Amino acid sequence: xxxxxxxxxxxxxxxxxxxxxxxxxxxxxxxxxxxxxxxxxxxxxxxxxxxxxxxxxxxxxxxxxxxxxxxxxxxxxxxxxxxxxxxxxxxxxxxxxxxxxxxxxxxxxxxxxxxxxxxxxxxxxxxxxxxxxxxxxxxxxxxxxxxxxxxxxxxxxxxxxxxxxxxxxxxxxxxxxxxxxxxxxxxxxxxxxxxxxxxxxxxxxxxxxxxxxxxxxxxxxxxxxxxxxxxxxxxxxxxxxxxxxxxxxxxxxxxxxxxxxxxxxxxxxxxxxxxxxxxxxxxxxxxxxxxxxxxxxxxxxxxxxxxxxxxxxxxxxxxxxxxxxxxxxxxxxxxxxxxxxxxxxxxxxxxxxxxxxxxxxxxxxxxxxxxxxxxxxxxxxxxxxxxxxxxxxxxxxxxxxxxxxxxxxxxxxxxxxxxxxxxxxxxxxxxxxxxxxxxxxxxxxxxxxxxxxxxxxxxxxxxxxxxxxxxxxxxxxxxxxxxxxxxxxxxxxxxxxxxxxxxxxxxxxxxxxxxxxxxxxxxxxxxxxxxxxxxxxxxxxxxxxxxxxxxxxxxxxxxxxxxxxxxxxxxxxxxxxxxxxxxxxxxxxxxxxxxxxxxxxxxxxxxxxxxxxxxxxxxxxxxxxxxxxxxxxxxxxxxxxxxxxxxxxxxxxxxxxxxxxxxxxxxxxxxxxxxxxxxxxxxxxxxxx
Numbered sequence: 001x002x003x004x005x006x007x008x009x010x011x012x013x014x015x016x017x018x019x020x021x022x023x024x025x026x027x028x029x030x031x032x033x034x035x036x037x038x039x040x041x042x043x044x045x046x047x048x049x050x051x052x053x054x055x056x057x058x059x060x061x062x063x064x065x066x067x068x069x070x071x072x073x074x075x076x077x078x079x080x081x082x083x084x085x086x087x088x089x090x091x092x093x094x095x096x097x098x099x100x101x102x103x104x105x106x107x108x109x110x111x112x113x114x115x116x117x118x119x120x121x122x123x124x125x126x127x128x129x130x131x132x133x134x135x136x137x138x139x140x141x142x143x144x145x146x147x148x149x150x151x152x153x154x155x156x157x158x159x160x161x162x163x164x165x166x167x168x169x170x171x172x173x174x175x176x177x178x179x180x181x182x183x184x185x186x187x188x189x190x191x192x193x194x195x196x197x198x199x200x201x202x203x204x205x206x207x208x209x210x211x212x213x214x215x216x217x218x219x220x221x222x223x224x225x226x227x228x229x230x231x232x233x234x235x236x237x238x239x240x241x242x243x244x245x246x247x248x249x250x251x252x253x254x255x256x257x258x259x260x261x262x263x264x265x266x267x268x269x270x271x272x273x274x275x276x277x278x279x280x281x282x283x284x285x286x287x288x289x290x291x292x293x294x295x296x297x298x299x300x301x302x303x304x305x306x307x308x309x310x311x312x313x314x315x316x317x318x319x320x321x322x323x324x325x326x327x328x329x330x331x332x333x334x335x336x337x338x339x340x341x342x343x344x345x346x347x348x349x350x351x352x353x354x355x356x357x358x359x360x361x362x363x364x365x366x367x368x369x370x371x372x373x374x375x376x377x378x379x380x381x382x383x384x385x386x387x388x389x390x391x392x393x394x395x396x397x398x399x400x401x402x403x404x405x406x407x408x409x410x411x412x413x414x415x416x417x418x419x420x421x422x423x424x425x426x427x428x429x430x431x432x433x434x435x436x437x438x439x440x441x442x443x444x445x446x447x448x449x450x451x452x453x454x455x456x457x458x459x460x461x462x463x464x465x466x467x468x469x470x471x472x473x474x475x476x477x478x479x480x481x482x483x484x485x486x487x488x489x490x491x492x493x494x495x496x497x498x499x500x501x502x503x504x505x506x507x508x509x510x511x512x513x514x515x516x517x518x519x520x521x522x523x524x525x526x527x528x529x530x531x532x533x534x535x536x537x538x539x540x541x542x543x544x545x546x547x548x549x550x551x552x553x554x555x556x557x558x559x560x561x562x563x564x565x566x567x568x569x570x571x572x573x574x575x576x577x578x579x580x581x582x583x584x585x586x587x588x589x590x591x592x593x594x595x596x597x598x599x600x601x602x603x604x605x606x607x608x609x610x611x612x613x614x615x616x617x618x619x620x621x622x623x624x625x626x627x628x629x630x631x632x633x634x635x636x637x638x639x640x641x642x643x644x645x646x647x648x649x650x651x652x653x654x655x656x657x658x659x660x661x662x663x664x665x666x667x668x669x670x671x672x673x674x675x676x677x678x679x680x681x682x683x684x685x686x687x688x689x
Contacts, residue, residue, distance in 0.1 A: 034169050038162065045158040049088055053135035053153040054126070056083060061149040064094055065141045068102055080105035087157040090132070093118075093150035094139065102147060121150065131155070258332040260310055261317040269331035269339055273391045276329075276341050280384055288351035290340035291380040291398035292320070292358065295410040297336035300373060302562065311368050316375065319366075323357045339395075348383055355379050355413035363411070378405035379413035387416050400424050430483045437467060438492050444468050445500045446667035449676070450516065450638060450660040453652055458677075460516035460551070462660060463501035464667045465493060491525050495535070498522075502545035504670050509549070513677040519551040519581065524558035528565060533572045540576075547577035551602065555584045559598070567597055574599040581638075586626055596633060603630050605656070607641020614650045627654050 060079060067075035080092040080103055094102035099118055120129060125136035132154050139147040256268040264272060276287050294316065301309040313336065320330055320338060329341040342354055358379060365372045380402025382394045397416040404414045404423070437443060447461040467475035484490045498520055505518045526532050540547055552573060559566045559582065570580050581602035582595075586609055605626050609619045623639075630637040639651050642661030651659060668676070 033172075041162070042155075042158070045155055049133055049153050049155060050126075050135070052086075052088060053133055053151045054137070056086070056089065057135040057137040057149050057151040060092060060151070061137045061139045064149065065139050065146065068094065068139065068146060069141055073103065076103040077105065083151070088153045088155075089151055090154055091150075091152040093148075093152075095148045095150065097145060097147055099148065117152075118150075261314055261332050263317055263321075263338075264329060264331040266331070266333050269329065269333065269341075270391065272329045272331070272341060273394070276343055277384065277389065277391060279343075281389070285343075286345040286348065286386075287384050288342040288345050288348070288354075289382045289384070289394050289398045290338075290342065290351075290355065290358070291382075291395070291402040292338040292340065292377050293379075293402050293406070294336035294362075295376045295378055295406075297375070299561065300375070304371060304373075308368055308371065312366060312373055312375065315366050315368065316362065319361050320358060323354065323361055339398075345383075348386065351381050351383070351415075352413070355381060359411060359413065376411035378402050378410050380405060380416065381413060382416045427483065430480065431487045431489075433469075434480060434484055434487065434489050434493075437469070438489060438496070440470075441496065442468050442470065443493055443496050444669075445497055445504065446669055447504075447673045448660050448667040449665045449673070450519075450658060451664050452657055453648055453659055454657050458516060459658060460519060461673060462519040462553075463497055463521070465497045466667075485523070488525070490523050491529070494520075494522055494526060498536075498539055499543065502539055502543040502550070505546075505549050506544045508674065508677065509546070511674075511678075513674065515549075515673070515677060517551045517579065518549055519553050521553045521583065524554070524561050524566070527554065527558075527569045528562065532569060533576075536573060536578070537576065551579040551581050553581045553583040553604065556582050556587060557584065563598075567599070571599045581636075584640075586622055595629075600635060602636040602638060605637065605639040607661070610639055610641045610647055610651075610661075611643075614646055620650070623651070623656075624654055627656050631655070 060082070064076060064079045067079060076094055080094060083089040083092055083105065084107070091104065091106040093104045095118070096102060099122060117129060117132075117134060121127065121134050121136050125134075127134055132152050135151045135153070137149050138145045139149050256265060256271075257263065258265045273289070279285065280287055297309065297312075300312060313332075317330070317332065317338070320340070324330055324340065325342075327343045329339075329343070331339045331341075333339055340354075340358075342351055345351060359377065362375055362377050365374055367373070380398045380400065382388065382397035382401065384394060387397050388394050397420075400420045400423075401414045401416040404420055405412050408414070444466050446464050446466050448464055449458050450460040450462060451457065452459050465477055465481070467477075467480055469475050481490070481493075484493055501518055501520050505515065508515050529535075539545070540550075554566070554570070574580055579601045580599055581604055582598070582600050583604045584606040585603045587606050603626065605623060609622050609626075611619075613620050613623060627637060629635075636658065637656050638658040638660060639647075639656050640660055642648055642651065642659040642663045644663060647661075648659065648663060651657075665676075
């Protein structure tokens, strides 16, 4: 009800609202008072009716007993009719013990209907039923019940009396409305007239834009205070307006421009892109969208700190701006990502010219706080309308093309082609499959034996991950490890491999099988995890694996990403008794000054240097140099990827006595290694110290 009235009430003027409130208040107050009086009288009248009916019934029952015994019908009728002048009583009945009628008196023509109540009052004596009260008392003769006397009463007389009071009630309501209207008029005069004058002044200020207006004075009440405050407010508005404009301009700038580089941000870029699409569509023009991502910018932040990284971004933005036209838009999406809209493109191949300019200008070292930094970028380009006319698709396609540039070695650019979508779908599918494989523990460990070629004795095994895909069978690591590294899942895979390999080492040891040392590959992401050493300790404890059995391998290239952190963590691992090996040595351009400080015990010659010997003199010279380095630093040495007798003989002649490769064995399952160890090797106790 309130929801229906509220819109009507809100549409009224204040004067009409006051009038409405006055009338409504009077109506509600009158209704409440009348209702309460009626209810009070009704309850009292009902109690009185019950009491009087019961008393009359007892009197009649005592008087009628003798007449019933003498079967004096006339006397019975007269006694029952004695209630004729009682306005509340409608009927009386005299009934025998079997509830048959002795006699009755009734007013009106409802005798038949009332007789139908006899079966009900048999069960419920003295009750209200359909607006009538039935008082039932026993008729006694010498304390022996000879029948029942029933009196039927109603409140009809009460309702008639209440109806007569209607005139009085209406009169009271009219008086209440009159008094309320007088109060309303007084209230209206004291409130509405001053408000109307203030409204008049306000309207004039709005029309003329002139704040110099005389505000009339009113009584010293709330309205008068309102007028004084209004006058003061008008005086302050001008200064506030100026300050608000300044803040508005500042907020507008912050909402549309990057705080670091002062370039358009993502929001303004999307607006500019929409404008370019509209303008190009209307004028039948073309434009190119460049998605630029700085290569290995994270390394700058990790090495030199975020503050220096921010300063580098500012200088990069200035260099990018220097090769653009005035009509082009350069925006920063966030992080190390920039966008260029190359408008009014005459020919699409002009986009490649700009892309190469961007790559070239960023190849020049940038000096920041005395540090000479080298940075490059990967660029993806989408073309309007050739690739799409939709802003989201153009951005997505440029992003896809940029990732192709990353994949192809960075510091280059690619135009979007439709086949890239298939590649993205494949990569997305691979990401989902690898994540599922981790959850379902589908990764297994194969082991490649390592041998001393002087005596052909097994000296260790390297744990190598394989993927036992439930639908595709056994998947080799080159098919999924690059994706796992890119998707940040390599840590999870390595953790599962470490657990399985350590458990297997314990199982072999418990069977008395000598496997030499177990080599396990780790990644720089694990080294950078502050909890990694604790994780290794917990795995050793959980698998009951002796740390003296384990060699952890980290590639040379990964060590050189953050050599200081690598040295600190590897020293902690080495202190546990774990041996450290540098994998793929010769490919990471490591500094010998760092190498001599690493807590390493072994170098592994990368198989790319082994593949072409003894036919390739350059590879032979590199291998010879690596062997010399290992001897000078007193490090063990293992050559990987040995597949021919010629390679074996060359390595042996140069003093490299430990190898692994297909010449001796491919990577094999744990069961095959168990069989190999048990078939011909005697147990050689492992130093548990």
